[in-house]
Amino acid sequence: MNAGNLQLNRWKDIIFKWYGLLCTLAGVLILIVFLYTIIIDGWDRLNWQFFTSLPSRRPSSAGILVPLLGTLWIMVLTTIIAVPIGVAAAIYLEEYGQKSRFASFIEVNIANLAGVPSIIYGLLALEIFVRIMGLGRSLLSGALTLSLLILPIVIVSTREALKSVPKTIREASFALGATKWQTIWNAVLPSAAGGILTGVILAISRAIGETAPLVVIGAMLYITTIPTHPLDDFSVLPIQIYNWLSRPQKGFIENATAAIIVLLAITFLLNGIAIYLRNKWQSKVKW
């Protein structure tokens, strides 16, 4: 190998390094440009009237009260439905059925469900929840739909958290005469709580940003009443944003931008809490 070739390879290496940095920074830059444009376009619209007004045909008097409350309702209901089921399923797969054929079949199935497009869940819900169970286009239908959608995420992240609890903790509990469930409830779950909570919050943050399945079950209505009951009709922020974006008037686009700021604020807040918990939990627990 001659010296020129060697030099050339070194140059290639340096060029690739800068190219890699450029790609990474491009991702960061795009994020900054996106956030900058929505804040510039939507910030002025964010006032008290915007948060407390009902929908309106005039953009300047329309507000996000109904979809904002809808999003909060959906958040609470989805948590109540998805978390117990998801955590229970994860405990079963991780602690009880580890190597059984049944458990591995469920595992393949969950991996598959995680890859099913969200709009397919909408089609499922339209038939099962809205029509057959007769729940209509209610908050409960929406929450059930989103619960099914995030169940694979909750299960996978809970399993990861359970996996990270060392065997010695379980053995110590068994040695004290605890039953399997006592061990799980008193020893394993408290140790895994931080990890489970992080996964749950990320899953909920995914659920409140979801639009397509809710459009399919018919949540895109013009609703002027505040939801007070799980069987009430509803709208959520992403749907309101989509609704406003599909209108030609400029004022509605500005409304959509302002609503995006609110939606992103909620999403980032949830993600921030999740990251904080993850770091805190990781630094606190040392086996």
Add this chain to the structure above:
Amino acid sequence: MLTTKKSNWKEFIIEKILQFSALISIFTTLGILYVLISESIDFFKEVPLSEFLFDTQWTPLFSEKHFGILPLLSGTLLTSFIAILVAVPVGLSIAIFLNEYAPKSLRKILKPVLEVLAAIPTVVYGYFALMVVTPFLQTFIPNLSGFNALSPGIVMGIMILPMVASLSEDALYAIPYSLREASYGMGATKLQTVFRVLIPSASSGIIVSIILAISRAFGETMIVAIAAGQQPNFTFDPTVPIETITTYIVQVSLGDVVQGSIEYKTIYAAGIALFVLTFILNNISYFIRKKYQKYQL
């Protein structure tokens, strides 16, 4: 003795409750299959499969009805192809840079920032495609229509970028350090090591990331619903309005379609086409991953 018996019962009941929770995922899958198949059977009673697969027009909502999935399929493939063209080269470069070149401190800052891109709701990406990217592209592609496949495709690529980057990074990270040391010991530069040692060793993980990215792009709905135009054109021209399978389902859901009518059944026929596509991709990636875990170095 009595207490033991009682606690045995309790243990048994709890296990059954947990098992039932795990079964819900099976019920979900069965539910999806049941709904898609039962509604599509009704659809295919009225529309022959050959028309569905080979007719080049999709006009179920017009008076002269055609039921060819090809225009929706071409829209889905076109936007996904553009997205992959953006996400895979850039995502892989980011993975290589962060794993092999970047100092630890920089990596620690950049990784969470890129993960923020994955947390943004898709409807927000749709807004970016429509209001930011399309006008920007129109400045140097003058004949670009206001609704087109190019802009949502690119934005979709940005959306799946973190997924490709993070999955490829995991694959690169899993390679034992000794392989790198052996390559450096032979006098190879980092770049040569990356392309001749690391990428071949991590190839199955990288392929999995690409397949999952394609599957994700097929199923993406809101970006294309907002920015691609909702017009089923059988074309691969990225500058004109198109419609994807997902967008069609949204379009019908928004309208007043009578339940049980043929128009209503079309969304299930479109849904089953989408489900089959993503199901095949997801299973390929699952089995590559399982095989790869078995033979991991």
